[in-house]
Amino acid sequence: MSESPAIFNLVPILPFLPLAAFVVIVLWTNRSKKLSAGIAIGGIGLAWVLGWAITFTTFGIDRFGAHPFRVFANWLPTGRTWQAFGFALDPLAAAMLFMVPFVCLLIFVYSVGYMGVGKPLGLHDERGKPAEPGNVDKLASRFFAYIALFAAGMVGLVLADNLILFLIFWELMGLCSYLLIGFWFARKYDDPKKITPKEAGLKAFLTTRVGDTLMLVGIFLLYAQTQSLSFADIFKPAMLEHLATTTVTLPLIGATPWATLIAILIFFGAIGKSAQFPLHVWLPDAMEGPTPVSALIHAATMVSAGVYLVIRTFPLMQAVEHGAALQFIAFIGAFTAIFAATIAVAQNDIKKVLAYSTISQLGYMFAALGVGAYVAAIFHLLTHSFFKALLFLASGSVIHGVEHGHHAAEGHGSGGAEVQGSTGAGEHSHHPVEYPIPNTHSFDPQDMRNMGGLFRRMPRTAWTFIIGGLALSGFPIITAGFWSKDEILADAWHGGHIFVFITLALGALLTAFYTTRQVVMTFFGKPRTAAAEHASEHDSIFQWMTIPLMVLAIFAIALGWVGIPTTFPVLGVLSHNPLLHYISSQAEALYIEAVELEFSFVPLVTSLVVVFGGLLVGWLVYRKAQLAHRAQYVTSVEEYVDPLARPLGPIYTVLKNKYYFDELYGAIFVKGAQRLANWLYRFDDIWVIDPIVDGVGKLGRKLSEIGEWFDTHIVDAAVNGVGAVTGWFGSAVRVIQTGKAQNYLLVGLVTVSVLLGAFLLLPK
Amino acid sequence: MVPLTWYLIFAAALFCIGVFGALSRRNAVGVLMGIELMLNAVNINLVAFWRYTDVSQMTGQLFAIFVITVAAAEAAVGLALIIAIYRQRSTVNVEELDTMKG
Numbered sequence A: 001m002s003e004s005p006a007i008f009n010l011v012p013i014l015p016f017l018p019l020a021a022f023v024v025i026v027l028w029t030n031r032s033k034k035l036s037a038g039i040a041i042g043g044i045g046l047a048w049v050l051g052w053a054i055t056f057t058t059f060g061i062d063r064f065g066a067h068p069f070r071v072f073a074n075w076l077p078t079g080r081t082w083q084a085f086g087f088a089l090d091p092l093a094a095a096m097l098f099m100v101p102f103v104c105l106l107i108f109v110y111s112v113g114y115m116g117v118g119k120p121l122g123l124h125d126e127r128g129k130p131a132e133p134g135n136v137d138k139l140a141s142r143f144f145a146y147i148a149l150f151a152a153g154m155v156g157l158v159l160a161d162n163l164i165l166f167l168i169f170w171e172l173m174g175l176c177s178y179l180l181i182g183f184w185f186a187r188k189y190d191d192p193k194k195i196t197p198k199e200a201g202l203k204a205f206l207t208t209r210v211g212d213t214l215m216l217v218g219i220f221l222l223y224a225q226t227q228s229l230s231f232a233d234i235f236k237p238a239m240l241e242h243l244a245t246t247t248v249t250l251p252l253i254g255a256t257p258w259a260t261l262i263a264i265l266i267f268f269g270a271i272g273k274s275a276q277f278p279l280h281v282w283l284p285d286a287m288e289g290p291t292p293v294s295a296l297i298h299a300a301t302m303v304s305a306g307v308y309l310v311i312r313t314f315p316l317m318q319a320v321e322h323g324a325a326l327q328f329i330a331f332i333g334a335f336t337a338i339f340a341a342t343i344a345v346a347q348n349d350i351k352k353v354l355a356y357s358t359i360s361q362l363g364y365m366f367a368a369l370g371v372g373a374y375v376a377a378i379f380h381l382l383t384h385s386f387f388k389a390l391l392f393l394a395s396g397s398v399i400h401g402v403e404h405g406h407h408a409a410e411g412h413g414s415g416g417a418e419v420q421g422s423t424g425a426g427e428h429s430h431h432p433v434e435y436p437i438p439n440t441h442s443f444d445p446q447d448m449r450n451m452g453g454l455f456r457r458m459p460r461t462a463w464t465f466i467i468g469g470l471a472l473s474g475f476p477i478i479t480a481g482f483w484s485k486d487e488i489l490a491d492a493w494h495g496g497h498i499f500v501f502i503t504l505a506l507g508a509l510l511t512a513f514y515t516t517r518q519v520v521m522t523f524f525g526k527p528r529t530a531a532a533e534h535a536s537e538h539d540s541i542f543q544w545m546t547i548p549l550m551v552l553a554i555f556a557i558a559l560g561w562v563g564i565p566t567t568f569p570v571l572g573v574l575s576h577n578p579l580l581h582y583i584s585s586q587a588e589a590l591y592i593e594a595v596e597l598e599f600s601f602v603p604l605v606t607s608l609v610v611v612f613g614g615l616l617v618g619w620l621v622y623r624k625a626q627l628a629h630r631a632q633y634v635t636s637v638e639e640y641v642d643p644l645a646r647p648l649g650p651i652y653t654v655l656k657n658k659y660y661f662d663e664l665y666g667a668i669f670v671k672g673a674q675r676l677a678n679w680l681y682r683f684d685d686i687w688v689i690d691p692i693v694d695g696v697g698k699l700g701r702k703l704s705e706i707g708e709w710f711d712t713h714i715v716d717a718a719v720n721g722v723g724a725v726t727g728w729f730g731s732a733v734r735v736i737q738t739g740k741a742q743n744y745l746l747v748g749l750v751t752v753s754v755l756l757g758a759f760l761l762l763p764k
Numbered sequence B: 001m002v003p004l005t006w007y008l009i010f011a012a013a014l015f016c017i018g019v020f021g022a023l024s025r026r027n028a029v030g031v032l033m034g035i036e037l038m039l040n041a042v043n044i045n046l047v048a049f050w051r052y053t054d055v056s057q058m059t060g061q062l063f064a065i066f067v068i069t070v071a072a073a074e075a076a077v078g079l080a081l082i083i084a085i086y087r088q089r090s091t092v093n094v095e096e097l098d099t100m101k102g
Helices: A006-013 A016-029 A033-059 A091-114 A140-159 A163-184 A197-226 A237-245 A258-273 A282-288 A291-300 A302-312 A324-345 A350-370 A374-419 A423-428 A459-473 A480-494 A498-523 A530-534 A541-563 A578-589 A601-628 A650-656 A658-687 A689-736 A741-761 B004-024 B028-052 B059-089
Strands: A069-078 A081-089 A247-250 A254-257
Touching (some): A006 A033, A006 A069, A006 A081, A016 A033, A033 A091, A033 A140, A081 A140, A091 A140, A091 A291, A091 A541, A140 A163, A140 A291, A140 A302, A163 A197, A163 A258, A163 A282, A163 A291, A163 A302, A197 A237, A197 A282, A237 A254, A237 A258, A247 A258, A258 A302, A258 A324, A282 A291, A291 A302, A291 A350, A302 A350, A324 A350, A324 A498, A324 A650, A324 A658, A350 A374, A350 A480, A350 A498, A374 A459, A374 A480, A374 A530, A374 A541, A459 A480, A459 A498, A459 A541, A480 A498, A480 A601, A498 A601, A650 A658, A658 A689, A741 B004, B028 B059
Antiparallel strands (some): A069 A081, A247 A254
């Protein structure tokens, strides 16, 4: 430890760089949007430079994972033990440190364009609603403050050295997620059924809270068993042995090792955060947030934090050999992977497709961890972050392009109506003036049915999106997604987890299919609306937005090269599989199996078949639909009939409605909570509590009335009676005071005489 | 020699006349004169008792002279008061002088 490079001492300050940016923006610079954006980018940029410097330093250390770098100080006294405030740098953290600040930085840069920083303030824009195209968002500074705070949370989480600190950063990200989903808090839709950003934020926060609560219980139990929450202490073999052998008797289930129980409880935190079934419902609605947020939080970083949690605590998860914990993780992951992929097939919102795809891919990672593919899960986590961030950012670019097109088309349409054939309508005169202009309020720039033919209009966006899509589908050899996904399949195959293998292969088929569907619907064929016809990426904001896309596209391809198995035919000779070697030193230290698998053709062929099959079927089905489409604009999105709708029939409706999970949860939990609240209200206000309180009040009032009567009639009467008697006596006696000296003299004489007489006559 | 009893009866009669005068006269000067009579009745008693008890001691005569002196002072003060009241209220009728009440 003592020979750690000096640069490692900078590890603890990394999370505080974006945090400082947040503080500075909130306190001082929020009036200037340009300055705020600059500070946010500066904060994360510095973290990125230092982070990469640190990460690349670790690459040069031989077997770094065997002796990770730790720095910590006692912070929180808990009984006889201390909770440390500390950071740790091991290969896993360093690998994440490679990805997190870099993706954050790119997304921050993208946000400059997306939020329109540098553009004028719109006269009609409102706070908490998206700005009109060509204007800056009124709350852009706040946006940069939030994402800087979020970045601090994510960097801190990656480096956290114990579960307490991990949980703090975890919740910090949850807060930022809530704030950013509801960033356009004033936005309302005409359709009352459509969820608003405000509601979506609340939904996300409450749904993840379910998982977080269970995770907290798990952490408490862990602390109760081990007296420590530091990763280094918990993962000592003796401690794990203790957890795996001592059992707790649960109702219904019977004796369960503590390790299994705690692992599953902690995994529930990951289920909530990574939107796995059954807590997946929040992530698609989280797309109500601005698109950089979807890319940053709901694709690249925060949702992968759930996977990171399981990777971090993997020694605990596998403490019981062939235990229920890993099986549970594998089951949830594999089920979610295919479950979300089927829903993605029938979604029309460009971001919702990606959201379900994210859920599905996170399911892949959990399934990988469940079958013990530790390195493959890390690999897929890293590649997925890059290509999913790319896809989201590209979709944001598409949405902006379509919005610009919509704006241009509307301006053009009304202008044409006013000038009526004069030279004013000149520049767009090759378009027919009479095409139907969709109503501003009902036009949805995120609906893929409104798009089509964007390839020629937005080439940079389209190319990068297609690269991201290919990576997501796992297009062989050239894309990063192929290598990571293939490794997961290979691990599942070799581990003998046939069920998981088949499920994931089917999921991959669907992934390739819906990605093709999305690409074709968005970019190919003829434009289906005037907005798509006029879409362009020539505005100055697109310079900010497309450069991060290109950088991410490079990584979506090149990042796969770090994990090419050496046993792979032909290419394996060129590869050293550096990722495996890098991670395996840590895995060995933690007694996790991480060895190169023998090559097998079954997973490779399966992988190739499903990818090409999915791509081909998708292309054929949707290409035909595009060609069959009439050569005019749709007036309503309902006119575009999905080619799958008829053959699948009711199944399509079920998929489109996401298996009715929102309705189901709404009926059970939301309605249930409302019922309970209503019942409690009655219990409180009508039946029990209020009557008791009222009764006490009434009794007090009655008592005080009796007291008042007693006061007026007894106490007052006695006091007044004394006064009256005294007054009466006084008025009786006052008559003898005449004021005449002779009377007094007479009285004196009589008195003296009487006393004298008494003195003389009475016997002594 | 005239017996002591006679003197005492005379002094008591004189005292009673004085009391009657002080109580019944309406004129304040008359009241004052009644008081003088009572004082003089006392003087007679003092001198009489002196004569019939221890002659060698001069106490009875001394007391009588004291009483006469006090009576003179009293008469002076009393008359001054009466004049002051007359100036104030234009009357010396004691029936009307009732300001001592309340």
